[in-house]
Amino acid sequence: MSLTFTLDPAVTPALRDGVLDLWTDVSNAGGAVGFVAPVSRDEIRPDLVRQLAAMAEGRNRLLVGHDASGEVAAAAFLAFNSHRLQTHWVMLYTVMVHPRHQGKGYGRDLLAAAADAARGFDGIEAIRLGCRGGLGLEHFYRSCGYQEVGRVPGAIRVAPGDDRDDITMLLPLV
Template identity: 35%
Template sequence: MLSRVTACEPTAPTLTQFARPSELPGARRRELAACWAAVVNAGGAVVPADCPPPPLTGADLAAAVDRVAEGLAPEQGRLLVAGLDGSLAGWLLLRREGHPLEAHCGVVNHVQTHVHLRRRGIGAALLREVRRVAGEEMGLERLKLSVRAGLGLEDFYRRAGWAEVGRWPGALRLAPGDDRDEVLMSLAL
């Protein structure tokens, strides 16, 4: 587990990365699940298939967080967590693609900022750090992610240097009559 402060300002998030399941204590797992539930309940995150429909609690997402933790390994997957004033502010998951033809690429998932802490630069700090970790520590050459259209996320990622490389029209059905494009984004490191 490694921690870094992203700036000299007292309100700058502290970024911590976890590279092994054993590094992620139960209290931190509960914080991750609570954040994920809050983001889902605000309409901003995907609900894992084995969870009930929203509204969710952290307990509903405990098994999903455990699966995230079990996938951590220094060369294969890292969890980046942003803290603010000692509390979890946001997180994301970085994993190396498993297929040999794509092993130079990483996938970023679960980019989440606690709902009450949005617009404070936490997501941007996480994206800067994932870029650094992916290139400098994991030796990746490209990152990819997909986002749901209709929430303005494409603009957020573009400002962070990501490029839209394609769309799957209507690929995401949020509810009957509410189909959204899945936007594919890429970042060369």
């Protein structure tokens, strides 16, 4: 079964809770989405509220994938660059597929849907994303057409003595 993707879905309590649960479950499964396990919904909620506010202001977009039962199974945020010399690319971040759906190709589907969405934005020529080193994520993104364009060694500290590279990936859309 594939996911059904929606760009900028109506932000209902069910959607908000679905994304919050997804973000919590992905974080607690070891996903590199801005938190280190263990984490609670209450710890993630302020970040989600900031994302929803940025969406309401038109700075960010939300792409959500629902599974066959209608549950939120995947999500990613796309952020427009406000710097006048960099408005030709968007940032993709907090790329998440629920742990129960991993290994089904949904991550690739989510990235393809994000690229399709970005191609529909006026003047956007590329997607940029950052990923945490040490997990092999750069290999996955590379297999989806992204290229590594930068790396800052040890820029992400997940725990004392556990620093990871911050890797920048780019997907040209033109």
